[in-house]
Amino acid sequence: MQSTVIAPSILSANFAKLGEEVDAVLAAGADWVHFDVMDNHYVPNLTIGPLVCEALRKHGVTAPIDVHLMVEPVDRIVPDFAKAGASMITFHPEASRHVHRTVQLIRSLGCQAGIVLNPATPVDVLDYVLADIDMVLLMSVNPGFGGQAFIPSALDKLRRVRSMIDASGRAVRLEIDGGVKADNIAEIAAAGADTFVAGSAIFNAPDYAGIIATMKAAVAGTRR
Ligand SMILES: O=C(CO)[C@H](O)[C@H](O)COP(=O)(O)O
Numbered sequence: 283m284q285s286t287v288i289a290p291s292i293l294s295a296n297f298a299k300l301g302e303e304v305d306a307v308l309a310a311g312a313d314w315v316h317f318d319v320m321d322n323h324y325v326p327n328l329t330i331g332p333l334v335c336e337a338l339r340k341h342g343v344t345a346p347i348d349v350h351l352m353v354e355p356v357d358r359i360v361p362d363f364a365k366a367g368a369s370m371i372t373f374h375p376e377a378s379r380h381v382h383r384t385v386q387l388i389r390s391l392g393c394q395a396g397i398v399l400n401p402a403t404p405v406d407v408l409d410y411v412l413a414d415i416d417m418v419l420l421m422s423v424n425p426g427f428g429g430q431a432f433i434p435s436a437l438d439k440l441r442r443v444r445s446m447i448d449a450s451g452r453a454v455r456l457e458i459d460g461g462v463k464a465d466n467i468a469e470i471a472a473a474g475a476d477t478f479v480a481g482s483a484i485f486n487a488p489d490y491a492g493i494i495a496t497m498k499a500a501v502a503g504t505r506r
Pocket residue numbers: 291293294316318350423424425426427428429430459460461462479480481482483
């Protein structure tokens with residue numbers, strides 16, 4: 283099991299003061315910045331691109347930036363994000379014609395690569411790419427919007443992917459995204475996640491440090 287990572291999704295941040303929001307969650311104990319890229323094609327919403335990632339780096343953000351591409355096609359935008367300062371880039375296999383090639387492209391540009399599985403996407407693709415990736419991101423909501431409820435079937439899927447990762451013997455992160463809250467994060471951690479994306483739970487909280495500490499303590503409680 284990898285170390286615990288809390289990655290606030292800036293989808294729920296106040297975009298009018300994004301730099302300050304990112305500084306605030308990092309100062310409050312967040313480990314990564316989760317950066318949701320939506321194209322109004324693969325998903326029914328439109329968000330931010332490489333220019334905003336680059337702006338965060340220029341603003342002084344040194345923490346890992348975890349770019350989740352909800353775009354189709356994928357490959358064209360990958361080099362722009364690598365240049366803009368992405369640390370890891372995850373993508374949906376449905377959005378790439380050649381999944382293994384996209385993984386190779388991301389890694390050739392110096393970023394970590396991850397595969398994202400939607401709630402109804404089978405895990406089988408992992409049989410063929412687990413040896414080549416750094417992270418699996420399981421969606422516990424249908425992608426496109428923050429603030430949705432956690433889909434319970436994600437717990438069984440977490441357990442299944444955790445077994446696959448452990449059997450591989452590789453240090454692959456298992457990330458969960460969607461509906462992660464202080465009151466369900468322990469159950470999610472116990473099912474095998476080590477990397478937790480939370481948008482509305484963190485950015486809607488009055489005290490960022492308080493909610494992040496509560497989440498980390500809940501995860502730590504499952505590791506004893
Ligand atoms: O990728 C996403 C949606 O596609 C978001 O990261 C995710 O939904 C986080 O938001 P919340 O924690 O509010 O559910």
